[in-house]
Amino acid sequence: MYSTFRSAATLLILFTLLTGAAYPLALTGLTQVILPEQANGSVIYRDDKVVGSNLIGQSFASAVYFHPRPSAAGQNGYDAAASSGSNLGPLSVKLNERIAASLTAIKDENLAPVPADAVTTSSSGLDPHISLANALRQVERVAVARGVAASQIQRIVDRVAEQPLFGLFGEPQVNVLRINIALDAELGKKNG
Amino acid sequence: MTIAGWLQITLILCAVIASAWPLGLYMARVFRGEKTVLSPVLSPLERIIYIAAKVDPKKEQTWLGYTLAMLAINGLGFLLLYALMRFQHLLPLNPHGFAAVPSDLAFNTALSFVSNTNWQSYGGETTMSHLVQMAGLTVQNFLSAATGVALALAVTRAFARSGVTSLGNFWVDLTRATLYVLLPLSIIVAFAFALTGVPQTLAANTEATTLEGAKQIIALGPVASQEAIKQIGTNGGGFFNVNAAHPFENPSAWSNILSIWSMLLISTALTFTFGRLVGDMRQGLALLTVMYALLVNGVAIVYAAETSGVPSQIAAGVDPAMGNMEGKEVRFGQALTALYVVATTGLSCGAVNAMHNSLTPIGGLVPLFMIQLGEILPGGVGSGLYGIVVMAILTVFVAGLMVGRTPEYLGKKIEAREMKLAVLAILILPLAILGFTAASAMLPLALSSLANAGPRGLTEILYAYSSAAGNNGSAFAGLTANTPWYNTTLGIAMLLGRFAYVVPVMAIAGAVVQKTKVAASPGTFPTHGGMFVGLLIGVILILGGLQYFPSLALGSIVEHILMQTGKTF
Numbered sequence: 106m107y108s109t110f111r112s113a114a115t116l117l118i119l120f121t122l123l124t125g126a127a128y129p130l131a132l133t134g135l136t137q138v139i140l141p142e143q144a145n146g147s148v149i150y151r152d153d154k155v156v157g158s159n160l161i162g163q164s165f166a167s168a169v170y171f172h173p174r175p176s177a178a179g180q181n182g183y184d185a186a187a188s189s190g191s192n193l194g195p196l197s198v199k200l201n202e203r204i205a206a207s208l209t210a211i212k213d214e215n216l217a218p219v220p221a222d223a224v225t226t227s228s229s230g231l232d233p234h235i236s237l238a239n240a241l242r243q244v245e246r247v248a249v250a251r252g253v254a255a256s257q258i259q260r261i262v263d264r265v266a267e268q269p270l271f272g273l274f275g276e277p278q279v280n281v282l283r284i285n286i287a288l289d290a291e292l293g294k295k296n297g
Numbered sequence: 298m299t300i301a302g303w304l305q306i307t308l309i310l311c312a313v314i315a316s317a318w319p320l321g322l323y324m325a326r327v328f329r330g331e332k333t334v335l336s337p338v339l340s341p342l343e344r345i346i347y348i349a350a351k352v353d354p355k356k357e358q359t360w361l362g363y364t365l366a367m368l369a370i371n372g373l374g375f376l377l378l379y380a381l382m383r384f385q386h387l388l389p390l391n392p393h394g395f396a397a398v399p400s401d402l403a404f405n406t407a408l409s410f411v412s413n414t415n416w417q418s419y420g421g422e423t424t425m426s427h428l429v430q431m432a433g434l435t436v437q438n439f440l441s442a443a444t445g446v447a448l449a450l451a452v453t454r455a456f457a458r459s460g461v462t463s464l465g466n467f468w469v470d471l472t473r474a475t476l477y478v479l480l481p482l483s484i485i486v487a488f489a490f491a492l493t494g495v496p497q498t499l500a501a502n503t504e505a506t507t508l509e510g511a512k513q514i515i516a517l518g519p520v521a522s523q524e525a526i527k528q529i530g531t532n533g534g535g536f537f538n539v540n541a542a543h544p545f546e547n548p549s550a551w552s553n554i555l556s557i558w559s560m561l562l563i564s565t566a567l568t569f570t571f572g573r574l575v576g577d578m579r580q581g582l583a584l585l586t587v588m589y590a591l592l593v594n595g596v597a598i599v600y601a602a603e604t605s606g607v608p609s610q611i612a613a614g615v616d617p618a619m620g621n622m623e624g625k626e627v628r629f630g631q632a633l634t635a636l637y638v639v640a641t642t643g644l645s646c647g648a649v650n651a652m653h654n655s656l657t658p659i660g661g662l663v664p665l666f667m668i669q670l671g672e673i674l675p676g677g678v679g680s681g682l683y684g685i686v687v688m689a690i691l692t693v694f695v696a697g698l699m700v701g702r703t704p705e706y707l708g709k710k711i712e713a714r715e716m717k718l719a720v721l722a723i724l725i726l727p728l729a730i731l732g733f734t735a736a737s738a739m740l741p742l743a744l745s746s747l748a749n750a751g752p753r754g755l756t757e758i759l760y761a762y763s764s765a766a767g768n769n770g771s772a773f774a775g776l777t778a779n780t781p782w783y784n785t786t787l788g789i790a791m792l793l794g795r796f797a798y799v800v801p802v803m804a805i806a807g808a809v810v811q812k813t814k815v816a817a818s819p820g821t822f823p824t825h826g827g828m829f830v831g832l833l834i835g836v837i838l839i840l841g842g843l844q845y846f847p848s849l850a851l852g853s854i855v856e857h858i859l860m861q862t863g864k865t866f
Contacts (some may be wrong), residue, residue, distance in 0.1 A: 161513075
C-alpha cells in the first residue's frame with residue numbers, strides 16, 4: 106500500500122510539473138513570440154489607445170453607430186470580465202417581455218422584419234458580431250444620423266462584412282466594433 | 298435545416314473518423330509498448346519517470362492492484378487541487394488577487410475535475426487564480442483523461458487476453474496516455490487555437506476605452522493551453538464562465554470546427570484501438586456504428602427544433618429565418634451549434650458553445666437524454682469505451698436469453714458474476730440522478746436556486762444531477778448551483794458516477810480476463826453485424842428510456858406542448 110501511494114505522489118508531482126507548468130509556460134512563451142497579437146487578446150488600438158478587442162463585443166447606443174445584440178454579461182451588458190448568457194428558456198415571461206421591449210425600440214427605426222439576433226442575447230454576452238441582415242436593417246438609421254447617403258454606409262457594410270469560411274462554415278456576419286471604427290475613419294467621429 | 302448545414306456536419310464527422318482511425322492504431326502500438334514515431338524523443342523521458350516513481354514497467358497488476366493505483370493517484374490529486382484552491386490567496390500567480398475558494402465550492406470543483414466532469418459552479422474569470430487554472434485544473438484535465446484511457450485499456454485487455462489474471466500496469470498506461478497521446482495532441486491543438494485568436498498570456502486584464510468612451514475590462518489568461526486539453530480530454534471545464542461560447546475560447550468558425558473535432562477525436566479513436574487489440578477490427582467498427590448512429594439522430598432533432606424557432610417570438614414579430622437565437626452566438630450558425638450541443642453531451646465533454654438553458658424544449662431534451670443514456674455516444678475519453686462494453690455485455694445477455702444459450706462476448710462466456718456486476722454498475726447512474734433530483738424538487742432551499750419557473754425548473758435540476766453523475770459537466774446554467782446543498786450533492790453524484798461505476802466495471806474485467814477464450818461455434822451470436830448493432834441500440838434506448846422517460850415527460854415534453862399553446866411562466 107505504501108509503495109502505491111509513493112508512486113502515486115511522485116507521479117502526481119511530476120505530471121504537475123510537466124502538464125501544469127512546463128506545458129502552459131512553454132506554450133505561453135512560444136505564442137508570445139510567434140503570435141503576440143492573438144496571444145494578448147487581439148487588442149485594437151486607435152490613436153495609441155486601446156479601444157477594445159477584435160473578438161469581444163462592446164456596447165453602442167448612439168444612433169451614429171451600428172448596434173450590437175442585447176447582452177446579459179454583467180450589470181449593463183458587454184462586461185468582458187463577467188461573461189454570461191440570460192439562461193432564460195423560451196417560455197420565460199422575463200424573456201418574452203425583454204424581447205417585446207427590444208422589438209418596440211427598434212421597430213420605430215425601420216419596417217423591415219426583425220432578424221432574431223437583434224432582439225436576443227448571445228450565450229457569452231460578448232458576441233462581437235451581428236448577422237448581415239441585422240446590419241442591413243440599421244444602414245438607414247446610421248445614414249440619417251450621420252447625414253450621409255445610405256449608399257455610402259452600404260458600401261462600408263459590404264467591405265467589412267465577413268462571408269462564411271469556404272462559403273460554408275458559419276454565417277454572413279458583421280463585426281460591430283470593426284464596422285464602427287471604419288465608419289469613424291471614413292466619415293469622421295460623430296457624437297449622436 | 299439547410300443542405301449547407303448538413304454538409305458542414307457531415308464534413309466534420311468524416312474528418313473526425315478519418316483522423317481517429319490512424320490515431321486509434323497508433324494508440325494500440327503505444328499501449329502494447331511498441332516503438333512509435335515519438336519513441337526516440339519520449340522513451341528516455343518515460344524511463345526517467347519510472348525510475349523517479351520507483352515503478353517497474355514490466356510488472357503487471359491484477360484488477361484490484363490496477364484499481365487501487367488508480368484510486369490512489371486520483372485521491373491525492375483531489376487533495377492537492379482542494380488545497381491549491383483553499384490557499385490561492387497566499388500563493389503566487391494570482392494577478393487579480395482572488396480570495397480563497399470557499400470550502401463547499403472547492404470540494405465540488407476538486408471532485409469535478411478529478412472525475413473528468415468539470416462541472417463549474419463558479420465563473421472562471423471571477424474566481425480562480427492563474428496558478429489554480431494551470432497547476433490545478435489543467436493537470437487534472439490531463440490526469441482524469443489519462444485515467445479514463447488507462448481504464449479502457451484494462452477492460453480491453455480483459456477481452457484480448459485469455460486465462461491470465463493481469464490487466465496491465467496502471468502507472469505505465471497512465472504515463473503513456475499522457476506522454477504519447479494527450480500531451481502531443483494538446484500542444485498541436487493549443488497552437489492551432491492560438492492561431493485562431495485564443496489568448497495565451499500570464500498577464501491580468503486589459504483595460505479598453507470604448508468608442509463611446511466607456512471603460513471595458515477585458516479578462517485574459519493562459520486560455521489556449523487549457524482549451525486544448527479541455528477538448529482533447531473531453532473535460533469541458535472552461536477558462537471563462539460561458540465556456541466555449543466565449544469569443545476568447547472559440548473566436549471563429551475555424552476554432553469551432555477545431556473544437557468539435559478535437560473533443561470527438563480520442564473517444565472515437567479508442568474504438569479502433571479496441572478493435573486492433575481484441576484482434577478483430579469489425580468489433581470496434583460495430584461499437585463505432587452504434588455511437589455515431591445515435592449521435593447523428595440527436596443532431597438532426599436538435600437542428601430541426603432550433604431552426605423552427607419559438608412560436609411566441611415569431612408571433613411578436615421576430616423574423617423566423619434564423620431560428621431560436623437566444624443564448625447562441627452569430628458566428629457558429631445553427632448547424633454547428635446543434636452538432637456541438639449533441640457531441641458535447643454524447644461525449645462526456647460538457648464544453649458548450651451555446652447556453653443549453655435557452656434551447657427550445659426538444660432542443661434541450663436531446664442533450665439531457667444523451668447524458669442519461671450513459672455517456673457512451675461516443676462517451677468520455679476511455680469512459681465511453683468501457684461504458685459501451687458494459688452495454689454490449691447486457692446486449693449479448695439479452696440475445697442469449699432469447700435463444701437459450703450462455704452469452705459470449707469476444708469469445709468470453711458472460712456468466713452470473715459479470716451480469717450482477719454490470720447491473721450494479723448501470724444502477725448507480727439512475728440512483729444518483731433520480732434520487733438527488735427528487736430530493737431537490739421537494740426542498741425549498743434547493744428550489745430557490747431555479748432560474749426558470751414551470752417545467753423548465755424541473756429540467757434544470759434533472760439536468761444538473763444527470764450532468765454530474767454522467768461526468769458531463771454542461772449545465773442548464775442559470776440554476777444557482779454555487780450553494781452548499783448543490784455543491785455537496787452534485788459533488789457526491791460526480792464521485793458515484795465516476796468511481797462507484799468504475800469499480801464494478803474493473804471487477805468485471807478481473808473476472809473476464811481469467812476466462813479462456815472459446816472458439817466461435819455456429820451457435821455464437823456474432824457481435825460485429827447489423828443484428829448486434831440494432832440490438833445494442835435497442836438496449837441503450839430502452840434502458841435509458843425506461844429509467845428517465847417519466848422525468849423527461851414532466852419536464853421537456855410538457856414544456857414543448859405548452860410552448861405550442863403560448864403559455865409562459
